[in-house]
Amino acid sequence: MLITINNKKFTDNSKEANSEVVFVYSSQNEKFCDDAKANGCTELIPSTKLKDYVDFSSIKIIGITGTNGKTTTAAAIYSILLDLGYKVALQGTRGFFINDEKVEDYTLTTPVQLANFAHIQKAIDNGCDFFVTEVSSHAIEQKRVEGLKFELKVHTNITRDHLDYHKTIQEYINVKNSFFDDDTKKLINKDDKVVKFNTKNAYTYSLENPSTYKVTAYSFKNGMHVMFSNIEKMHSFSSSMMGIFNIYNLMAAIASVHLTTNKSLDNICQVVENFAGVSGRMEIVSVEPLIIIDFAHTPDGMKEVYESFNHKDIITVFGAGGDRDKDKRPLMGKLAANFAKHIIVTSDNPRFEDPDLIIEDICKAIPNKQNLTIEVNRKEAIKKGIDLAKKNENSVLLILGKGDEPYQIIYDKKFPLLDKDEVLKHI
């Protein structure tokens, strides 16, 4: 990738390097240094030096990592900061935004190191006070955020994901935890059992354990109403969002803004209500029948969603992505079997795998085949779910795994498919 910072050109690809373009090398591409030189490049710098070319003094960077909730928490921080009058850039799974405008579409959750610097420079050029970014485990491991000076690092939770890449759960946990090794100001979910962090400049939030921002009570009538304490003072906020996990996400967002601005908690809590959540995350697409679309694609994410609807007859439609963690599939099937009255297993993004075999992996763990429908075509599966939901007034249809992804990936091709559109066709 080729970027320009203050009229100087940088690349991480030896093929683009030449006498005018600096080659930035890291463990990812150092083996191509000779190739860069052969292409006429005379200036080669290690990736750790890239920071010397950007003046970060006018912008505060907030990085959010964790297995689930990064996109939601990042979007909540962004929304609150904008409502408080700040100029803000946001980067993550849904793209790159500056002050409410989408600047770039989906690429990676956390782009490669050069793109991070290019985005931050763009945010600075646009007068942004804040740069909010999701930080994936891949990004930490591949040092895509190396050289960024974070004002605050935020932790949501660590469960399991991406074991296709990190191989073991311990390695995945270690990578996530390594983000919190240094002295940077950090905000940690105190209810997470595996998180490890440097306690210097650490602040915490929680629902269960003692913490800096401690939720003391909540209720779910027409959205959520939450009370929390901070240094012995009580505060409260309300939101139209649902799910206990969203209390964590909002508490993290409120605390993040409190820790990086001089605004009072009461002032911050007032604007939380304006944040209606992220599309495709616990999104209510129909009230009668009740149909919800959610991006849950890990056993833990699914559990959180199902638990939020324990009082309802759950009908659920989901699959699992191909060429990704295979071990999670039976765990997902088992969870659905524990919570749902009817399960429809379908395709997610099969990629290069056979969708029928992915479905088989999931169904292995569903003992009661009577309440199980297998429908490999996701559009048909959604229709079947809606037909069932229409017949049961106490039901909720939970369509999981793809959120607002506007396509289905088959082999390496993307075919248009948006769960929400499919629902709207039939109600």
Ligand SMILES: CC(=O)N[C@H]1[C@@H](OP(=O)(O)OP(=O)(O)OC[C@H]2O[C@@H](n3ccc(=O)[nH]c3=O)[C@H](O)[C@@H]2O)O[C@H](CO)[C@@H](O)[C@@H]1O[C@H](C)C(=O)N[C@@H](C)C(=O)N[C@H](CCC(=O)O)C(=O)O
């Ligand atoms: C598994 C993975 O993460 N792979 C990433 C990795 O790919 P790679 O090691 O195969 O890259 P490569 O093509 O060998 O190139 C390595 C480096 O050498 C350089 N190069 C290459 C060839 C050459 O001749 N000369 C040269 O200099 C390239 O410019 C690059 O800098 O490095 C590439 C560039 O640095 C990334 O684009 C690529 O992400 C791929 C596209 C990917 O799909 N990653 C996913 C799994 C990912 O990172 N996902 C996370 C989390 C998702 C979530 O849960 O939200 C994300 O942050 O999005």
Ligand SMILES: Nc1ncnc2c1ncn2[C@@H]1O[C@H](COP(=O)(O)OP(=O)(O)OP(=O)(O)O)[C@@H](O)[C@H]1O
């Ligand atoms: N704090 C949380 N704890 C547990 N589960 C959560 C939490 N927040 C969200 N979820 C679940 O995880 C799903 C994904 O949420 P979100 O997009 O915010 O996470 P993410 O970390 O950005 O995910 P990804 O890494 O795939 O981009 C949600 O749809 C919801 O089901």
Ligand SMILES: N[C@H](CCC[C@H](N)C(=O)O)C(=O)O
């Ligand atoms: N962004 C994440 C989640 C994708 C979820 C699901 N739709 C899938 O394709 O597995 C990933 O690439 O792992």
Ligand SMILES: [Mg+2]
């Ligand atoms: Mg995300």
